[in-house]
Amino acid sequence: xxxxxxxxxxxxxxxxxxxxxxxxxxxxxxxxxxxxxxxxxxxxxxxxxxxxxxxxxxxxxxxxxxxxxxxxxxxxxxxxxxxxxxxxxxxxxxxxxxxxxxxxxxxxxxxxxxxxxxxxxxxxxxxxxxxxxxxxxxxxxxxxxxxxxxxxxxxxxxxxxxxxxxxxxxxxxxxxxxxxxxxxxxxxxxxxxxxxxxxxxxxxxxxxxxxxxxxxxxxxxxxxxxxxxxxxxxxxxxxxxxxxxxxxxxxxxxxxxxxxxxxxxxxxxxxxxxxxxxxxxxxxxxxxxxxxxxxxxxxxxxxxxxxxxxxxxxxxxxxxxxxxxxxxxxxxxxxxxxxxxx
Amino acid sequence: xxxxxxxxxxxxxxxxxxxxxxxxxxxxxxxxxxxxxxxxxxxxxxxxxxxxxxxxxxxxxxxxxxxxxxxxxxxxxxxxxxxxxxxxxxxxxxxxxxxxxxxxxxxxxxxxxxxxxxxxxxxxxxxxxxxxxxxxxxxxxxxxxxxxxxxxxxxxxxxxxxxxxxxxxxxxxxxxxxxxxxxxxxxxxxxxxxxxxxxxxxxxxxxxxxxxxxxxxxxxxxxxxxxxxxxxxxxxxxxxxxxxxxxxxxxxxxxxxxxxxxxxxxxxxxxxxxxxxxxxxxxxxxxxxxxxxxxxxxxxxxxxxxxxxxxxxxxxxxxxxxxxxxxxxxxxxxxxxxxxxxxxxxxxxxxxxxxxxxxxxxxxxxxxxxxxxxxxxxxxxxxxxxxxxxxxxxxxxxxxxxxxxxxxxxxxxxxxxxxxxxxxxxxxxxxxxxxxxxxxxxxxxxxxxxxxxxxxxxxxxxxxxxxxxxxxxxxxxxxxxxxxxxxxxxxxxxxxxxxxxxxxxxxxxxxxxxxxxxxxxxxxxxxxxxxxxxxxxxx
Numbered sequence: 079x080x081x082x083x084x085x086x087x088x089x090x091x092x093x094x095x096x097x098x099x100x101x102x103x104x105x106x107x108x109x110x111x112x113x114x115x116x117x118x119x120x121x122x123x124x125x126x127x128x129x130x131x132x133x134x135x136x137x138x139x140x141x142x143x144x145x146x147x148x149x150x151x152x153x154x155x156x157x158x159x160x161x162x163x164x165x166x167x168x169x170x171x172x173x174x175x176x177x178x179x180x181x182x183x184x185x186x187x188x189x190x191x192x193x194x195x196x197x198x199x200x201x202x203x204x205x206x207x208x209x210x211x212x213x214x215x216x217x218x219x220x221x222x223x224x225x226x227x228x229x230x231x232x233x234x235x236x237x238x239x240x241x242x243x244x245x246x247x248x249x250x251x252x253x254x255x256x257x258x259x260x261x262x263x264x265x266x267x268x269x270x271x272x273x274x275x276x277x278x279x280x281x282x283x284x285x286x287x288x289x290x291x292x293x294x295x296x297x298x299x300x301x302x303x304x305x306x307x308x309x310x311x312x313x314x315x316x317x318x319x320x321x322x323x324x325x326x327x328x329x330x331x332x333x334x335x336x337x338x339x340x341x342x343x344x345x346x347x348x349x350x351x352x353x354x355x356x357x358x359x360x361x362x363x364x365x366x367x368x369x370x371x372x373x374x375x376x377x378x379x380x381x382x383x384x385x386x387x388x389x390x391x392x393x394x395x396x397x398x399x400x401x402x403x404x405x406x407x408x409x410x411x412x413x414x415x416x417x418x419x420x
Numbered sequence: 421x422x423x424x425x426x427x428x429x430x431x432x433x434x435x436x437x438x439x440x441x442x443x444x445x446x447x448x449x450x451x452x453x454x455x456x457x458x459x460x461x462x463x464x465x466x467x468x469x470x471x472x473x474x475x476x477x478x479x480x481x482x483x484x485x486x487x488x489x490x491x492x493x494x495x496x497x498x499x500x501x502x503x504x505x506x507x508x509x510x511x512x513x514x515x516x517x518x519x520x521x522x523x524x525x526x527x528x529x530x531x532x533x534x535x536x537x538x539x540x541x542x543x544x545x546x547x548x549x550x551x552x553x554x555x556x557x558x559x560x561x562x563x564x565x566x567x568x569x570x571x572x573x574x575x576x577x578x579x580x581x582x583x584x585x586x587x588x589x590x591x592x593x594x595x596x597x598x599x600x601x602x603x604x605x606x607x608x609x610x611x612x613x614x615x616x617x618x619x620x621x622x623x624x625x626x627x628x629x630x631x632x633x634x635x636x637x638x639x640x641x642x643x644x645x646x647x648x649x650x651x652x653x654x655x656x657x658x659x660x661x662x663x664x665x666x667x668x669x670x671x672x673x674x675x676x677x678x679x680x681x682x683x684x685x686x687x688x689x690x691x692x693x694x695x696x697x698x699x700x701x702x703x704x705x706x707x708x709x710x711x712x713x714x715x716x717x718x719x720x721x722x723x724x725x726x727x728x729x730x731x732x733x734x735x736x737x738x739x740x741x742x743x744x745x746x747x748x749x750x751x752x753x754x755x756x757x758x759x760x761x762x763x764x765x766x767x768x769x770x771x772x773x774x775x776x777x778x779x780x781x782x783x784x785x786x787x788x789x790x791x792x793x794x795x796x797x798x799x800x801x802x803x804x805x806x807x808x809x810x811x812x813x814x815x816x817x818x819x820x821x822x823x824x825x826x827x828x829x830x831x832x833x834x835x836x837x838x839x840x841x842x843x844x845x846x847x848x849x850x851x852x853x854x855x856x857x858x859x860x861x862x863x864x865x866x867x868x869x870x871x872x873x874x875x876x877x878x879x880x881x882x883x884x885x886x887x888x889x890x891x892x893x894x895x896x897x898x899x900x901x902x903x904x905x906x907x908x909x910x911x912x913x914x915x916x917x918x919x920x921x922x923x924x925x926x927x928x929x930x931x932x933x934x935x936x937x938x939x940x941x942x943x944x945x946x947x948x949x950x951x952x953x954x955x956x957x958x959x
Binding site: 080082091095150192306 | 428429432434435513590661665671672673674676747749751752753754755756774778779780782783784786787788789790791792793795796799800801802803805806822823826831834835836837838839840842844845848
């Protein structure tokens with residue numbers, strides 16, 4: 079028996095929250111399919127299936143009822159985010175390994191839903207990029223660059239048996255951030271790099287459209303009050319400010335702020351990854367500090383680090399600081415002077 | 421009219437369901453054969469019994485008198501015979517029994533003599549004592565003895581007197597109907613309050629979902645000295661501190677009284693009761709109670725205190741088929757009624773009969789995902805999910821450091837939680853647990869102080885014996901022993917020991933717990949049970 083209140087906000091549950099997040103990803107997924115081919119659908123499907131498999135397996139081992147926890151939808155969000163962060167058309171075991179890290183290591187071994195310190199999808203991404211760097215840089219080429227964009231059936235074939243006759247060069251290419259990194263290392267100037275066909279009006283040709291779709295989905299989440307403005311705004315401001323300063327100092331070497339905002343996982347991260355409530359800071363001021371720090375680290379890692387994109391590492395690093403940030407940013411309680419203490 | 425209003429953090433917008441009970445006029449109830457009147461109907465010390473079984477009483481005759489400072493009198497709701505003074509079920513979350521006077525009605529309903537009070541001429545202190553003897557207590561639910569709150573203190577004046585007609589709880593409409601039908605009487609009570617407190621301004625805050633009540637009061641205001649303010653409909657806009665903030669922008673400092681910020685808040689029902697007590701001389705014998713939900717003829721009733729809930733539900737046409745229990749109070753802050761024979765008391769503003777369609781079983785709780793929905797809804801600007809983790813882990817020190825005792829248990833967090841965690845249950849549990857521990861500790865400290873003093877006394881006696889012996893020896897040798905000095909030293913040692921004991925006792929005085937009613941002790945058992953239930957649903 080429970081005490082009051084005896085009423086609940088209608089249609090509000092963890093499942094609804096997670097379904098809203100998944101729905102907000104749909105515009106990005108459609109754009110991705112349209113611009114890069116149906117490969118993404120294969121990786122989404124595989125990640126989802128593996129995720130449910132691992133989750134069910136661990137829940138069974140822990141003796142926890144399957145139904146409420148499988149139907150909460152959280153594992154599908156993790157799966158979707160990892161699938162969108164990974165190259166499509168990679169071998170099936172890459173997705174399997176990724177979901178193992180995400181669901182088993184990063185989520186369930188910490189105690190399951192709500193207990194993990196680190197964003198599961200980002201733990202998996204970090205583990206994969208450290209372990210399999212080659213596979214992680216072979217992204218499906220945008221349709222306008224590819225000699226041939228694999229159909230859905232061919233995508234399945236590629237994922238499960240390596241495709242046989244088709245050479246990976248025919249359908250993969252480096253990402254914009256990757257290209258930027260290698261070209262900048264070669265000492266090429268910004269203007270020269272920006273002239274390459276993979277670049278669009280601000281970020282990567284094609285991928286910038288996908289990024290804008292994530293932005294649109296993110297605004298839907300904001301409008302639906304699934305997330306608050308603090309994290310996306312602070313994260314993007316953190317990126318823009320850091321990139322802007324670097325670009326201002328050496329405009330010939332460092333890309334501008336808009337490029338950083340529209341390439342890689344910046345917008346996906348801002349609205350869908352950094353906002354993961356379990357692993358993000360929770361106080362209003364804490365969210366601003368946490369996300370601005372993540373944005374700053376993202377550009378620093380992109381610019382000076384060894385990996386092309388820095389979103390995953392930046393978020394994991396700031397995840398570590400969350401308990402500390404939260405402890406020192408408690409809001410002023412009603413009737414108290416400051417800091418929530420009398 | 422164009423007063424600047426302030427909005428507090430969070431709050432929720434649950435379905436009101438007000439029109440279920442607000443469309444019909446206040447009804448009276450037939451005289452019953454039996455009334456059960458508890459002696460503890462207010463916050464503070466239970467009233468002291470004045471009657472014995474076999475005594476005959478008149479309507480309005482005191483049957484129990486105020487005992488100590490925080491207390492107030494209790495009166496017979498009708499004329500008849502006292503047939504028992506015994507423990508009976510009372511409307512309390514614990515479901516425990518409490519001492520009640522059972523009165524068998526003689527059917528005549530003969531009234532004692534009611535003497536109106538000459539409130540303008542009467543000495544303020546004498547007037548307050550008469551209000552105490554009239555049994556006045558806050559009818560908004562807190563039932564704090566009103567005469568104490570009507571003391572302006574040394575300042576002799578007050579900046580703002582607020583009348584609370586917000587009635588933010590869903591389903592409840594007793595204040596709404598009272599304001600619609602008896603606006604003039606309320607304002608007469610308010611005039612007395614204003615006089616007693618020397619209030620500079622008077623504001624009546626009413627949520628804007630009650631246009632008829634707003635209009636009725638506005639029409640009844642004669643001198644324009646009272647401002648009727650429509651406040652936004654947001655739960656818990658009628659909580660004292662929140663309404664004060666909405667109307668004045670002033671936050672009641674934690675652990676302080678509202679008078680520290682120049683504000684005193686009364687429920688409109690209390691003003692009406694004050695009118696009856698002062699102008700008519702009639703003590704508090706009845707109150708308006710909403711009976712709503714799954715009953716045949718929901719509405720509001722003028723109910724004599726001591727009326728068994730069962731009879732009240734019958735007066736509303738009885739519960740409909742499929743009723744799933746009764747709630748005392750509203751759905752946000754009320755509690756389950758254990759026994760329908762429990763009587764209506766000064767604190768009961770609503771009997772809500774539940775059904776499964778409107779009040780479904782709370783789904784099993786999932787783990788907290790720290791989404792912060794609770795924090796966004798919290799009118800006290802707390803972080804309920806943090807308090808939840810601490811309460812669950814029984815890390816009560818941390819819970820207190822995160823200001824658990826600023827929680828007003830409004831239920832907003834539990835209402836919005838997507839994981840369906842009964843957060844408020846955890847907070848009630850943690851509070852009572854902390855309270856109990858403090859009690860334990862102060863008990864233990866007292867015992868230790870007693871023990872130490874005993875040791876000290878034994879030691880002193882031993883010393884005194886040997887000193888006497890030595891003195892005798894010395895007396896035999898010379899007669900110049902400084903006995904006075906020794907006595908002084910002894911006295912100083914004793915004094916120091918007493919001071920130490922006092923200090924330790926003061927040091928452990930419970931922080932933040934001053935506002936807990938003494939009845940909490942009885943609640944502990946119930947909360948313990950709830951905690952087990954909550955823990956069971958938590959996994």
